Amino acid sequence: MADDERVTGADAADTADTEDAENAADTDAIDGELATNEGERFDRLPATSAERTVAGRVSRKEVLEYYDERFGIPPETFADYTFWEKGAGKIWVYAGEAPSPTAVESLGMLCLRTRQEHWKPTTDFVQRFGQHATECVIDLDPDAAARFVAGEDQELDWDGDWGYLIAAHEMAGEREPLGIGLYVYDELRSLIPKGRRRDL
Amino acid sequence: MEPFERYRPIIDDFEAFLAACERSLGSAVRVNTIKATPERAMATLDVESVGYEQADWDPRVLRLETDSPGSTWASFHGFTHGQEEVSVIPPLVLDPEPGERVWDACAAPGSKATQLAALIDDRGTVVANDNNLGRLSALRFNAERLGATSLAVTNDDARNYSLQPFDFDEFDRALVDVPCSCEGTIRKNPDALDEWSMGHVRSIAGIQTGILRRAVQATRTGGTVVYSTCTFAPEENEAVVDRVLAREDCEVVPFDLALEHDPGLTEWDEETYDPSLAEAARIYPHQNDTGGFFVAKLEVTG
Ligand SMILES: C[S@@+](CC[C@H](N)C(=O)[O-])C[C@H]1O[C@@H](n2cnc3c(N)ncnc32)[C@H](O)[C@@H]1O
Numbered sequence: 001m002a003d004d005e006r007v008t009g010a011d012a013a014d015t016a017d018t019e020d021a022e023n024a025a026d027t028d029a030i031d032g033e034l035a036t037n038e039g040e041r042f043d044r045l046p047a048t049s050a051e052r053t054v055a056g057r058v059s060r061k062e063v064l065e066y067y068d069e070r071f072g073i074p075p076e077t078f079a080d081y082t083f084w085e086k087g088a089g090k091i092w093v094y095a096g097e098a099p100s101p102t103a104v105e106s107l108g109m110l111c112l113r114t115r116q117e118h119w120k121p122t123t124d125f126v127q128r129f130g131q132h133a134t135e136c137v138i139d140l141d142p143d144a145a146a147r148f149v150a151g152e153d154q155e156l157d158w159d160g161d162w163g164y165l166i167a168a169h170e171m172a173g174e175r176e177p178l179g180i181g182l183y184v185y186d187e188l189r190s191l192i193p194k195g196r197r198r199d200l
Numbered sequence: 201m202e203p204f205e206r207y208r209p210i211i212d213d214f215e216a217f218l219a220a221c222e223r224s225l226g227s228a229v230r231v232n233t234i235k236a237t238p239e240r241a242m243a244t245l246d247v248e249s250v251g252y253e254q255a256d257w258d259p260r261v262l263r264l265e266t267d268s269p270g271s272t273w274a275s276f277h278g279f280t281h282g283q284e285e286v287s288v289i290p291p292l293v294l295d296p297e298p299g300e301r302v303w304d305a306c307a308a309p310g311s312k313a314t315q316l317a318a319l320i321d322d323r324g325t326v327v328a329n330d331n332n333l334g335r336l337s338a339l340r341f342n343a344e345r346l347g348a349t350s351l352a353v354t355n356d357d358a359r360n361y362s363l364q365p366f367d368f369d370e371f372d373r374a375l376v377d378v379p380c381s382c383e384g385t386i387r388k389n390p391d392a393l394d395e396w397s398m399g400h401v402r403s404i405a406g407i408q409t410g411i412l413r414r415a416v417q418a419t420r421t422g423g424t425v426v427y428s429t430c431t432f433a434p435e436e437n438e439a440v441v442d443r444v445l446a447r448e449d450c451e452v453v454p455f456d457l458a459l460e461h462d463p464g465l466t467e468w469d470e471e472t473y474d475p476s477l478a479e480a481a482r483i484y485p486h487q488n489d490t491g492g493f494f495v496a497k498l499e500v501t502g
Contacts, residue, residue, distance in 0.1 A: 095349040096325030099367040105353040109344045127278055128347035172243035176277055198276050
């Protein structure tokens with residue numbers, strides 16, 4: 001389902017859905033003074049970690065820095081958006097109005113998973129904002145793009161950083177992001193969620 | 201087609217209507233302008249050799265020459281969304297503007313809610329509500345695939361909806377695309393009439409009235425409410441609007457519609473409705489080779 005990006009291989013343990021329930025009860029020792037995260041409501045991210053009131057919650061600044069440093073997405077891209085957490089480490093990007101906290105089913109789109117060693121953007125986020133990225137974008141030829149979208153892992157050359165990459169291809173004369181992949185050991189793993197995979 | 205016999209007196213060229221209902225419907229998609237212009241969506245379909253025809257009444261509606269509009273690059277990228285041509289109409293009639301607060305009272309699976317988000321340039325707040333949690337997960341899937349970031353999703357009965365999760369207490373506009381007897385979807389679901397009964401029509405009309413009343417109450421004075429169904433039954437269309445006109449502060453207002461259509465009824469089955477219901481639109485399958493639909497536009501007056 002939409003926020004249930006099931007993945008394969010080594011990454012699966014990072015993102016299994018059961019993890020949310022466990023983390024929700026988890027209080028980081030260092031953050032012992034802070035409240036624990038509540039999973040059934042949306043809380044707006046604090047502007048900076050100095051303003052943080054909930055254990056382990058990332059700040060807006062950290063999210064913008066992550067997208068900027070990893071993918072070269074300029075922070076201004078998100079000037080009109082707010083970021084929210086629901087469930088431990090599930091970050092949502094939202095353009096509308098809402099008070100914090102608020103109890104709704106969703107606000108905008110799930111964009112990032114934090115509270116795991118390597119933060120992981122979602123495929124839907126990458127398709128929506130990935131055209132602003134200048135780094136960690138792997139351009140796939142038509143055949144590789146089709147395999148990626150079908151959910152296949154493939155051996156590919158890449159001389160940049162390992163880890164999560166935006167996979168893209170050229171479509172009708174423009175670079176178009178496909179989704180999120182994990183590059184390790186000369187292999188690009190497709191992390192396109194099952195419900196989004198297609199044979200094209 | 202038995203339940204349709206009662207419409208013989210109100211439909212011009214009734215035989216053409218019946219014949220159209222027998223024909224299956226092609227695949228239409230709406231271009232999702234959050235992610236692509238119609239030109240870019242069409243260029244993508246060209247690259248993958250999927251034929252299409254652009255609707256003459258709206259450049260964002262494409263009739264595809266494929267039976268699986270969900271298995272294209274255009275769909276994978278979220279440039280297009282499978283949506284029946286007539287289903288595109290209600291959000292256009294509601295005509296929301298960027299920055300506004302819009303309520304979609306019965307939103308799942310989200311075709312019109314995501315269209316509303318696109319119409320406000322994904323800037324503002326579209327509250328997409330549905331009382332069916334299972335259908336909401338389809339809505340969320342569609343919203344994320346289409347990149348709609350202005351959508352807030354809630355799971356409540358629209359008849360006694362509370363704006364408590366938000367810090368505003370009324371909407372600028374509301375779309376009321378209610379559950380209905382679905383007669384107008386016969387070309388897509390040939391068994392749409394299997395469960396048809398007058399009792400069902402009457403009981404669902406009660407729910408529709410409750411939802412429309414709440415939408416009028418939750419919309420600011422001067423705001424707009426659009427009521428729509430995919431059915432022909434006057435008991436679910438003009439009769440519902442007529443009842444709400446009598447009980448809430450609102451009036452029916454005219455709107456432009458480029459597709460061929462009939463005016464709303466002002467009398468049916470020995471009942472008469474407010475004359476303003478002639479400003480509503482009835483769309484029959486034989487008129488534009490589409491599904492069937494009913495749309496009324498209301499302005500909130502108090
Ligand atoms: C015609 S469908 C809506 C289609 C949707 N607007 C779209 O364009 O994708 C009607 C919806 O109303 C929902 N519904 C039925 N009764 C309801 C109620 N009392 N409150 C809120 N939603 C309701 C159903 O679950 C169903 O999803």
